[in-house]
């Protein structure tokens with residue numbers, strides 16, 4: 174079969190993000206002729222796809238829809254709309270359109286209803302289901318044009334997956350942007366933070382890839398001439414035995430690549446030193462709340478008190494640090510927002526203005542999160558609210574007003590109006 178794997182367009186200029194999910198999929202698609210295209214890199218994605226279809230004449234186009242929107246508050250940008258436009262542009266083409274990806278897997282029904290040209294939608298991890306579908310289409314046991322058929326895929330056994338085929342995409346556009354190419358060492362997360370959909374998508378336990386496969390991926394990226402990559406894992410410092418073994422294997426591999434990852438406040442100063450030795454240069458924390466009550470209401474395991482000391486340790490180890498908070502999250506209002514702003518000033522002034530960055534967002538609630546359930550139970554939204562149109566956990570009041578004013582100032586400063 175001739176298959177185009179297409180990353181959904183962003184619809185606006187954005188920093189490149191390598192389509193790792195499609196690279197994993199390409200790695201499992203043996204015996205097919207594959208072309209891959211990242212439509213997010215194209216100013217006119219429909220025209221780019223038309224050209225690819227014209228020159229390659231595929232039987233199937235498989236889209237990955239990573240996110241349905243950018244989760245920004247108070248102005249939210251839809252990624253579904255440009256995706257819908259590209260899919261609509263295939264009305265006159267007679268091949269099979271398949272869609273999957275994390276954004277799709279949260280909202281399969283809503284996407285299929287709004288994009289009727291899609292023949293098959295794969296909910297969940299598509300690495301085994303998609304090749305199986307290709308075989309069934311080839312053997313004509315299922316129709317090529319299926320008019321919106323949903324297929325449910327379970328979690329795959331990561332130890333049996335072949336490596337992602339990074340080389341299926343032209344790596345050049347990602348080379349200039351640090352940490353734009355991902356490496357995945359585990360899926361799923363048992364932490365259960367109330368707003369998060371990772372547990373729904375990847376399972377409520379860590380599923381680990383064999384360490385040698387992860388080290389092989391890093392070697393592949395080095396061969397492709399990259400200088401850095403990002404671990405896209407939920408929580409890099411857990412489970413601890415795997416974390417330590419992986420650090421040791423990366424350090425032993427002698428790679429020159431620099432990398433980033435997401436960690437939490439339970440990481441130790443010794444861990445941070447080992448990470449730097451293995452090539453880490455950037456870490457992100459997601460404490461989200463600044464009070465113990467706020468942390469506990471979000472289901473975060475770490476209390477707020479450990480944050481500043483561990484950020485200081487990370488800076489001391491030489492790491493660039495990102496810290497992410499929410500505003501107006503459960504149990505926190507104006508007082509907490511002022512504390513988050515003070516934290517920002519203190520961290521940046523004392524630990525390095527350019528190397529310590531704090532981001533304060535507002536919770537975009539997605540379906541299948543605990544918070545979505547809580548909001549339905551508490552009557553904060555209608556019982557049948559599906560959260561496809563953006564819903565934020567925020568209420569009018571001083572914390573929201575101040576946040577909006579600061580957001581507006583930031584947009585004006587960056588020329589966003």
Ligand code: SF4
Nearest residue numbers: 362364365366369407
């Ligand atoms: S926010 Fe992070 S730590 Fe919490 S459940 Fe999601 S992936 Fe896990």
